[in-house]
Amino acid sequence: MSEPLTATKLSNSSEETAGSRRFSFRIELDPSRKDSPWWITILSVLLALVLCGIFIGANGMNPVTVYMKMITGAFGTSFGLTETLVKSIPLLLCGIGVAIAYRISVWNIGAEGQFLAGAMAATAVTVYFPGLPGYLTIPLMVLCGIIGGGIWGLLTAIPRTYFQVNELITSLMLNYVAIHALNYFVFGPWKDPKGMNFPGSPMFTEAQSLPLVGDTRLHYGLIFAIAGVLLYAFLIRYTRWGYELRLIGANPEAARNAGIRISRHILLVMLISGGMAGLAGMSEVSGVTHRLMYGISPGYGYTAIIVAWLAKLNPLALIVSSFLFGGLIVGGYSVQTIGLPSSISSMMQGAILFCLIAGGMAYKFRIRRNG
Amino acid sequence: MSEMYSVVMNQIVKRFGPVIANDHVDFRAKTGEIHALLGENGVGKSTMMCMLSGVYRPTSGEIVLHGKPVHIRSPKDAMKLGIGMVFQNFRLVPNMTAAENIVLGEASSFWRGPNWIKRKQEEVEALARHFGLGFPVNRPIWQLSVGEQQRVEIVKTLYRGADLIILDEPTSVLTPVEAEQLFETLYQMKAEGKTVILTTHKLKEVMASSDRISVMRKGKLTHTLDKADTNERELARLMVGKEMAVAKSLESHSPGKPLLIVEKLDVYADHGRKALNQLELRVNEGEIVGVAGVAGNGQSELAEVLTGLRAWRKGSIRFNGGELHNGSVRGAIEAGIAHVPENRMKSGLAGSLGAVDNLLFKTYRTKERSRFGFLRTSANRAWTQSLIEQFDVKTPSVDAPVRQLSGGNQQKLLFAREIHQDPLLMVAVHPTQGLDVGASEGVHQLLARMRGEGKGVLLISEDLDEVMQLSDRILVIYNGQMVGELARGEASREQIGMYMAGLRESGEEQAV
Amino acid sequence: MELITQLLVAAVSSGTPLLIATLGGILIERSGIIQLGAEGLMLMGAVIACITYLNTGSLGITIAATFAISAVLGVIHAFLCVTLRANQIVSGLAMTLFGAGLSAYLGKSIAGQPVTGAVPKLDLPWLEPIPVVGSMFAHLDLFTWLSFLLVIGMHLYIHRTSWGLHLRAIGDNPPTADVMGLRVQTLRYSYVIAGSMLIGLAGADMLLVYSPTWIEGLTAGRGWIAVALIIFARWNPVRALFCAYFFGALDTLGFRIQLIGSDIPSYFLKMIPYIVTILVLMFLGWRNRNKPSGAPEALGSPYIREQRF
Secondary structure: OOHHHHHHHHHHHHHHHHHHHOOOEEEEEOOOOOOOOHHHHHHHHHHHHHHHHHHHHHOOOOHHHHHHHHHHHHHHOHHHHHHHHHHHHHHHHHHHHHHHHHHOOOOOOOHHHHHHHHHHHHHHHHHHOOOOOHHHHHHHHHHHHHHHHHHHHHHHHHHHHHHOOOHHHHHHHHHHHHHHHHHHHHHOOOOOOOOOOOOEOOOOOHHHOOOEOOOOOOEOHHHHHHHHHHHHHHHHHHEHHHHHHHHHHHOHHHHHHOOOOHHHHHHHHHHHHHHHHHHHHHHHHHHHHOOOEOOOOOOHHHHHHHHHHHOOOOHHHHHHHHHHHHHHHHHHHHHHHHOOOOOHHHHHHHHHHHHHHHHHHHOOEEEEEOO | OHHHEEEEEEEEEEEEOOEEEEEEEEEEEEOOOEEEEEOOOOOOHHHHHHHHOOOOOOOEEEEEEOOEEEOOOOHHHHHHOOEEEEOOOOOOOOOOEHHHHHHOOOOOOOEOOHHHHHHHHHHHHHHHHHOOOOOOOOOEHHHOOHHHHHHHHHHHHHHOOOOEEEEEOHHHHOOHHHHHHHHHHHHHHHHOOOEEEEEEOOHHHHHHHOOEEEEEEOOEEEEEEEHHHOOHHHHHHHHHOOOOOOOOOOOOOOOOOEEEEEEEEEEEOHHHOEEEEEEEEEEEOOEEEEEEOOOOOOHHHHHHHHOOOOOOOEEEEEEOOEEOOOOOHHHHHHHOEEEEOOOHHHHHOOOOOOHHHHHHOOOOOOOOOEEOOEEOHHHHHHHHHHHHHHOOOOOOOOOOOHHHOOHHHHHHHHHHHHHHOOOOEEEEEOOOOOOOHHHHHHHHHHHHHHHHOOOEEEEEOOOHHHHHHHOOEEEEEEOOEEEEEEEOOOOOHHHHHHHHOOEOOOOOEOOO | OHHHHHHHHHHHHHHHHHHHHHHHHHHHHHOOOOOOOHHHHHHHHHHHHHHHHHHHOOHHHHHHHHHHHHHHHHHHHHHHHHHOOOOHHHHHHHHHHHHHHHHHHHHHHHOOOEOOOOOOEEEOHHHOOOOOOHHHHOEEEHHHHHHHHHHHHHHHHHHHEHHHHHHHHHHHOHHHHHHOOOOHHHHHHHHHHHHHHHHHHHHHHHHHHHOOEOOOOOOOOHHHHHHHHHHHOOOOHHHHHHHHHHHHHHHHHHHHHHHHOOOOOHHHHHHHHHHHHHHHHHHHHHHOOOOOOOOOOOOOOOOOOOOOO
C-alpha cells in the first residue's frame, strides 16, 4: 500500500539532494588538530576588538582613535607602563592560582574573593600588630595573606570534595561573602578614625608597605609574581606532584587507576590557588593602596580567569597575558578622559574570552566538500 | 533483477579523516531473507550499516532501495524508508519507560494525557507479543535487563513499520538461550516478508541463523555466499584471510600455591545496589582463571575491588599470604596486582599525554623514576624507549599523544606498563575488546606467558571463546555470585550458558 | 498573620526574578547544555530593559528589546556549545563576564535614573477574601502572574506533550534522539535561545519591578543563585517555584531583621543568601550521595553524529 507513496517521495528527495550536492560543503572535526597555534589566538583577540569596536562606534566614537588612545595610555608613556606593570602583578598572581586549579578541571572562579580574603588577612596584621618592625611585619603579612586566601579557597574545595558541590557556584558565592566582609571591616571596626569617614583602614606605615622601585609606583610584589610563575612552571614539569596534576587533568579516571587520590589533590590545589590570590591581595594593599579600602579590586579575580585562558594555562604565557590585561585595565582608565566609561575594559575582556573559545574550537574544524 | 533486492549498496566509500573505513563496498540483500554480514571487529561492518540507517553519510557511492536510488541523510530519512537499526550500544533513554522510548520521535498528538499513554502501551504490548518479545512496557529502561532492552529496541523498529531491520552484533550481550529466542523472532520477521541484516563475527551464529552471508575484510566486502554452499571452516578462512589456526588451548599444568583468596565478599555498587553477594574466588599461582557472565552481573565491581578502586563491606581478601588493603589502589599496586581495565582509553590511558607519562602511571613513585619528589626526566625517556622497543609499540615518538596510536598499540603500551612492574596477579578485563585477530593473539600470548612464569591471571571477559581457550578454570558469575565452576576440558558452551542465565543443570531458576 | 503575609509578599516579589531565571535555566539544561551565563544574561536583560523603557516608555517595546538581546546572546552560547562544541562551562563564564562588562558600559549613561510604574499590577479584588494569601494575590504585577503560568506551562510541556518527551530525550541521550529522527542540534539551539530569553526577562523583571534603578552589577550574584536553584529544584519547574520563593524570602530577611532593629551589622545579613546557597548545596550533596542528582544525563556533553566509536 505505502510502496508507491514512498517511491515518489524518494525520487523527489533524491533530485533535491543531487542538485544541492554539487555545491554543498561539510564542516567536520579534524582529529589531527588539537591545540590552536599562536596566530589563532591573535586573530581571536583581533576579532574581539572588532566586535567591541561596533559598540564603541554605537557610542559615537571612532574605535580606532579609542584603541590608539588605550594603547598609548597603557604602553606609550613610562607612567602608563609602570601602571600597567602594577596592575599585572595581581593579575599574574591570581592567574597562576586559577591556572593551577584549571589544570585539574577545578573551576575556581573565586579568585576575587580569595584576593579580598588575602588583603583582609594581611591588613589584620597591621591593625592588630601595628608596632612590628619591617623585617617581621612584611613576612607575617605575606604569610597571613597566603593563609587567608588559602582558607577561602579551601571553603570551596571542602564542599566540592566531601559534598559533591559544584565549585563554580560555591566559589562565586564566596566572592560576595568576601565583599560584604570587606565592607564590614572598612566601614566598621577597621575604619580609619582620621579618615574623614573614608571607607578604609588607617594608612600603612613604611614598615608595613612593600618597598617601591625607585620613584615609581611599582613595588616589589613583582618579585612574588615572577617567582610564583617560575615555581609553577617547575612544579608542573619536573616534580612528581606536577605529574600527578597533569595526569588528573588529562584523565581523572586513569589517575584514580594509578592510585592518585583526586580529592586530596583538589584540597591542596585549591589551598594553593587561593593562596596565590591571597598573596596578590596582600601585595596590593601593602604595595599599591597602602590601606584596605572599599572597592579595592577592579575585578582582578575575574580578569585572571581570562588571563589564564589566554595563556592556555602555560606558565610563561601567563606573564605575557597578565601584562596585556594589565594594559587593558590601564587603557580603560585612560579613555575616561575622552568620555568613555572605564567599564569598556571589562566589556572587552568578556569579548576576548568569547572569541578565544570560538577561535580555539573553530580551528579544530575543517571544511570539506561533499562528494 | 533489482526487484528481488531490497537493498543494494554500490561502491560505497567512507572516510573518517585519513582513515578509510569502507573501500568501494558492494553489498546487496534480498527481500525476505536473513542476511549475515560477517567480519572481525573493526572491519567496517557497523559503519556500512550506519550509512544505511542514516547515522553516517557515505563519502561516495550509491544506495538503492527497492530499485530506487536514495539519499539517506539522517536517521529520520532512513526511518521513512522503512529502515530500522538495533545498535550494539542500545539507543534507549534510560530514564524513560519502554513505551515512551518506542513512541519517541512520533510526530502525532502533541498532547499526551494518561489515556493516550495507556492506549500506546497496549498497542506496543500487542506488537511485542506478536513477535514473541516480552518486556514490561511501563518501567524505566534502566530497570530492564540487557536482553529485555534489546527486545525494546527491536519492537521500536517494528513499531515504526520498518521492513528492513538491521541488527548490529545482536548476540554479544545475550546468553545462548536468549540468542536462540532472538533467532526465533528473526524467523518470524522473515516469515512476514521483512528483510533482516545482522552483523556479527561469530561463525556459529551465522551458520545457525542466516540465509546468505557476506564477508568483509579490512574495509572491503570480499565474498557473498549462500549458507548452503559453505561451511564454518571456509567462512573462517574468508574472514581472517588465511587458514585460521585452530584455537589451541594451553597445555594444562598443575598450578602452584594459592595466591588470591576471596571469601564471603559483599560489595555495593554506586547508588547502593548490592553488586557482589558473598562472593568466593580463588586464584593460584601459574593459573588463568576465567570469569564468564552476562555484562552487569558484578564483573566490573569485582575488578574494581581487587585493584583497590572500590571498597568492600564484608568478607575478606587475602593476597600472597597477607590481607589486602581495603579500597587502596596504591596498596593493590604495591602488593603486586596489575590491572588491564575494561575500557583502555576511558580509564587505562591518558589520551592527550605521551608514552612517557602513560608508562609512568604506576611506577613514578619508585626511586628509579623519581628522586626527592622530582622526576628523573631523561632517565625516564630512555626507559620508555626501551619498553616501547621491547613490547613492539609502534608510535611516532615517545611524546606523541597516545590517542593517536592504534587500538592494538595502545593495548601493548598498557600491557608494557602493567607487566613491567613484575606483578604477581594480573586482573585483565575484556583485554581484547575492539582488537583485530592479530592483536588479540598477541594479548593472549602475553597472558599465557605470565601464566608460564608462575603468575596468576584473572581474566574477566564476555567473549566465551576467549575464556574457554585460555582458562585453566572457568567461573561463571551471576547476580554477584560465582554460580558455577568448570575445569579446563570439562566446560561446554551449553553448560556455561546455563550458568550465565542463572540456571542450574536441572533448568530451574536459581533462587536469589 | 500580618507578618506571614508580609513575608510572603516579599518572598514572591524578590523570588520572581529568580524563578523566571531558574525556569529559563531548566529549559536550557534539560536540553543538555550547561548554562552558567545567567548572571550576564540577567544583567544584559536589565540594562536593555532600563534603556528602552526610559527612551520609549512602552512596556511592549521594552520586553521585545530584552527578548531580542537575550536571544542574540543565546545564539552565541548555542553556537559555541552546539556547533563548535566548546567547553560549555567556559562559554557560560564568558557570557557572565561579557554581560557584566557590556551592561556596565551601556548602562553608564542611565545609571541612577529611576524607572517607575513600568509593569502594571493586576488588581483582582475578588481574590481579597482568601485568608493569608488573598491580599497578596489581589495585587500582583503582570510578571508574577506570568511566572505562575510559566511554571504550570513548563511542567505540562515537559511531562505531557510530545515536544516535552523530545526535550527529555535530547538532554538524556542525544544519540538515541538522533536515530529516532529528532534534530538534536536544531532543538538544542531553540531551547538555548528560548531559555536565554527567559533569563533575560528575569533581568528585566528584576529592574522594572524589584529594584527599579540601574546600577552596575545590579543582580549581585542572583544569576548564580538561579544556577544553584536549578540544582535544588532537580531540573523540575514546580520545585523551582518553591526554591525560588525560599531564596526570595532569605533575600529580604536581612532587610526585615534590620527593620526590627537588630544589632547584627547589615553586612552580615547581606551574606545570608550566599552562605545559605552553599549550605543547602552541601546538604543536598550529603543527602543525595547515593542517589542520582536528577540532572539530564548528557548535560555538558556536545553531540556529534559523525563520531567514531
